[in-house]
Amino acid sequence: MRCKETPLLGRLGRLVLLLLAGLLALLCRPDAFLSLLVGHSDMEWAREVERENSTGHESAQGVVATESSFSVVGQTNSRQPGTQQAWVLHFGHAPPPLWERTYGGAGMLGASGHAIASLPRGGLVMAGTARGTEGGFWGWLLALSPDGEVLWERTPGHEGVHGFHAVSVLEDGSIVAGGTQDRVGWVVRMDSRGELLWDVKLPQLERVTALVSLPAQRVAVMGTAETSTTGLGISQLVMMESNGWASWQKQLPAEGKGELAALALLPDGGLVATGRLGQPDSSDWSLWVVRMDPRGEPLWEHVPDGLQVEAGRAITVLPDGGIAVAGLSWKELLVDRDAKVWRFSAEGNLLWQKLCGGVKNDMGNGIARLADDSLVVVGSTLSKGAGKTDLWTFGLSPEGELLWEETFGSP
CATH class of the missing domain: 2.130.10.10 (YVTN repeat-like/Quinoprotein amine dehydrogenase)
Structure with missing residues (x-):
């Protein structure tokens, strides 16, 4: 006599068989398991994305x-x-x-x-x-x-x-x-x-x-x-002696959240750093530049007025005690960014700011001062060049005018 399959037992049976088939595929053919999991068309799409991105991506970090x-x-x-x-x-x-x-x-x-x-x-x-x-x-x-x-x-x-x-x-x-x-x-x-x-x-x-x-x-x-x-974390400045002992540390910011990504030494022994600072009662953040004395005590800070989702990623010191910062500014949050450069006086006054990039995603990751006091900025770009993401470098005059620009990459 045959027993009649109940709907519940039928569903459980099919589920067990599917799990067993999946386990067998995972052990013997991982690619078959992925196909079973995500579907054949999705698997082909994933492989195509992997092939497409296996070459053609370059970037500068420093x-x-x-x-x-x-x-x-x-x-x-x-x-x-x-x-x-x-x-x-x-x-x-x-x-x-x-x-x-x-x-x-x-x-x-x-x-x-x-x-x-x-x-x-x-x-x-x-x-x-x-x-x-x-x-x-x-x-x-x-x-x-x-x-x-x-x-x-x-x-x-x-x-x-x-x-x-x-x-x-x-x-x-x-x-x-x-x-x-x-x-x-x-x-x-x-x-x-x-x-x-x-x-x-x-x-x-x-x-x-x-x-x-x-x-x-x-x-x-x-x-x-x-x-x-x-969300953002909290930054710490740590002073390490020649033997590796941490002699003191300083929390930045004193209140709220903020992350400092770059640090530079000033001629008078002070320090200057840049990164991003959390906005009160908001998940957004803004550019943050802080000038400190040799003990890490803030002397001045720059945070732009209004809602500007920007961040500093690199910093360099200029002969007059001023600083230049390179970083990014969101054109459309979580979609598209421009590289951005800011120049400040020794007292923390913003002298100029310049957006650099194109219609796609671009970032400034490094900055340095050259012997003629011009600036070189490096990063990555999707807006220019031969590849998908190209290494990008450009020069700016002391006043922020573009002097030259070049990308390096492959299709």
Whole structure:
């Protein structure tokens, strides 16, 4: 005698069979499992997106200038399609580059350059992130000769959730880099040969965003804590002595939420930083520039009047004590951005501001002053160039007029 299948048992049976089929597909054919999960057409769309984005994306993250040249660091996935590599371009006073090289060697599944600094005898040191063969990430340091040859390469710490976002060179030629290790702030000091002197975790920070070298081998470290996916965190300025001991720290802002992304040393020993400050009773944020004395006490702050969703991402000090900031301004929130540059007097007065970009998404990530007092700004653009996202650099006069502009990328 056959039993009649009840609707409930029928539905459960079909569900069990579907789950078993899905499990078998996952074990034997992951791609078949994804097709079962999202549907064949969606799977083809996902593969097409992956193929489309495996090449043609370049961006600049930082820039450093000397008396006669400037160097840009970023990343590209076009030289070895499907693999991201760090990219350094070295210029005279303007494009074209004198040389350019990609980095990311054996044992790495990918690499990116986040920050760059000049070495005493004309070389460069680059800080970034390397992806290891086990799927984790390393903080990555690379010392380069004046023509871009690798002098030494280091991945301190251990593989995990790590990376460097800032680098600076001390008076004695040693190198300090800051970033994240095991989801807390991390600072490493190495001698000029790449030998580890010390590394320190800063549990009061979730990540180090910027640092600058000070006299007597001290380091001013900026980082953020209490971050979330829906709102801003709180910034901390930490003073580190030559042995890695944190002698004091200062919370910024004193009230509310704000994140400082860049830090610079002023001629009088004070500090200046830029980032974004949360708006009271709002989820929006605005440009934030704060000038501090050597103990981290604010002397002045600049926050624009009215609702302008903008952020500073890089800062450079000018000979007259003024500063220039590069960052971004939203044209349409969560859709489109312009790069933006601001210039301030030593007293914090806004002298000029300039929007740069096109009809699509553009960002300013780095800024430096050149020997003739002009400014070089670097970042990324979707509005210009040959690729999907191109590395973008442009020069501005001291008054903010565009002097030159160039993109670097591949289709």
